[in-house]
Amino acid sequence: MNSDASRRRDVTVADVARAAQVSKAQAARALGNYGAVSDDVRERVLAAAEELEYRPNELARSMNTGKSHTIGVVVGDIENPHFGLATRGITDTAKRSGFNVILINTDEDTEAEIDAVRVLLDKRVDGLIVAPASSVETQHLRRVHESGRPLVLLDRKASGLDVDTVAVDMEGISHDSTSYLIGAGHRRIAFVSTLKTGEPYRDGMVLDSSQISDRRDGMKRAFDEAGLDLPDDLIRLNAGDNESIRKITRELLQRPDPATAIIASDGLIGLSVVEAIQELGLRIPDDVSFLMYDDFAWTRLTTPPLTVIAQPVYDMGVAAAAALIRQIEGRKVPAAVPEFTAELIRRGSVAAPRVTGAGN
Amino acid sequence: MNSDASRRRDVTVADVARAAQVSKAQAARALGNYGAVSDDVRERVLAAAEELEYRPNELARSMNTGKSHTIGVVVGDIENPHFGLATRGITDTAKRSGFNVILINTDEDTEAEIDAVRVLLDKRVDGLIVAPASSVETQHLRRVHESGRPLVLLDRKASGLDVDTVAVDMEGISHDSTSYLIGAGHRRIAFVSTLKTGEPYRDGMVLDSSQISDRRDGMKRAFDEAGLDLPDDLIRLNAGDNESIRKITRELLQRPDPATAIIASDGLIGLSVVEAIQELGLRIPDDVSFLMYDDFAWTRLTTPPLTVIAQPVYDMGVAAAAALIRQIEGRKVPAAVPEFTAELIRRGSVAAPRVTGAGN
DNA sequence: CCTAAGATTGAGACCGGACTCACATCGATT
């Protein structure tokens, strides 16, 4: 009928108003569903809008409402199912409340994170959910918080930053699972984490990630309670790619006084550790016990199925989004973020350590 | 020093201009790095901006440039590592070119997809990458394309829609892997997919997803070439949650004329199928051969390691983003999207079928 | 020393909605 060529410009309220023979203001009111509009006008405007396939420009709308109905999510790596699931919880919840999600990956790099936060702020997101790469370098997050922009932290705390934080009680679960290993007879328990540090682990070292330092603390408490010393020499940081993790694993198991149990700090590391163990021809749990954080579905399929520490990741994503949206919508009630607890799921990868001559 | 209270309003060019004692226009030019500005003015403006911690409002900028530097990504489920990895490829590439990503999940529901596309368009994204839930219901995508908005499809084609599509040659790899199974002696080869349909599979049925129908075609060709008939009764659609997949698997293996090999159409399904096989007390590959799409890392850890069809998912994400950005930046050269091919990685889950009395 | 090309600069329009304000309209109140 009319101009069917792919015309460039979008249809605006002004166009609709003209077609409906009313003022721009009236058209805007009818379309935006606010103010007073007579039935007659509303009908004509809506009909014209339909006819012209009018779609509001959310950008323009955000301009003067100040709300973009968008939240920014900054995570280390969506490729990691842990974050994938959390992100799912966030997006599901956001969508339910009419919010969209802009996602940015940081590769656990603080510089990238600072940049991501800036970009998101420039885009005027209504709020931010961040899984901070560092619990120490947090000035950028502090600035966000001080500027009054809603902010919720996921997975890790930020030292000295009093914001809603959705995370499990890592110290507790770390303590419990370590005690479990100690109870099974293990003394040489290794812990492998990706946390990047300039130097290898040593006692008393300040760890950049609350998640990791809490776990270390939990392990230490468990050892203390058992009247034993935490084997500092078996705590390994800087586990990066598959290759480096396998190297670390080999080292842990082939040293003079080898680890009899290994705890992997996440599912991706766990994968490589198990691979390395298999490559060494060792058997789980006969030769070495294994336990990892993240209850990925595949852990049920290995032989033996793996004992893991399950975190309610999806629910945590939901809670983070809910808390953020609550802040955005300005409910005064802080309505404390629920506490989440991790759970030790005992499958088959932990057993008593192989008895060696040392015991005699 | 100055007002330290958390003031609400953001700093604008006008504020900076005032502080630098120049006109708004000049300040904007200095900040936006366009037009002619004297060194003196530039310095003062930049200093003032720094001092006031000025940050441009990207929304306002997008308003009149018409570009949001944001691309919309619509996928079935980021929780699925397949999409997680693809998304990673997209975000990495986008970031490198200065684009941000808004992500929306559809749960493979066309209604949700239509909605997602609309929302993204309203937000004036510069372009869209969509993994269409359906290859048949594609009017909404066609409309996007016709409106001239850059669009790239991922993983699946949309019938009759001539847009850049990043996908592997499914028919080919399906043919090859089926031939491989046939070569190993299998005749009763099952195929399990999540594709939702109102009714069970029957010969000649139109399948909603190009991915699935291509695979069916590939299987059929392989059987044809071997002078055999494709066992229609072993093609199962509507595999939903873990429970239903296990049920389907049990049924496939416990029927009178059971499947001797199962192909899972993605890694999530594969997981449940393997679980069900283990629950039945059957062994892979002695009792039943198994092969799945998606080369997830954990497939190396099971006993035996699984034979899989690997797709260069990350690279496909990269290619999709690159193609989209190319469109956005208006390069006339179509620069055809590269062809991707999947690869059959033979690990240990395929063997000759157990010899039964039937052969005599 | 004069003039024109080129560099600077400020005023103001504009993007597409939301919203304020002043001015009708209109049935209801007394």
Add this chain to the structure above:
DNA sequence: AATCGATGTGAGTCCGGTCTCAATCTTAGG
């Protein structure tokens, strides 16, 4: 019939940038 609060309605401003345009300043060539 005069008055009043409750709608309806249109003109115009604003949000925070970009960009056009005309005016002003420099500065080099003649």
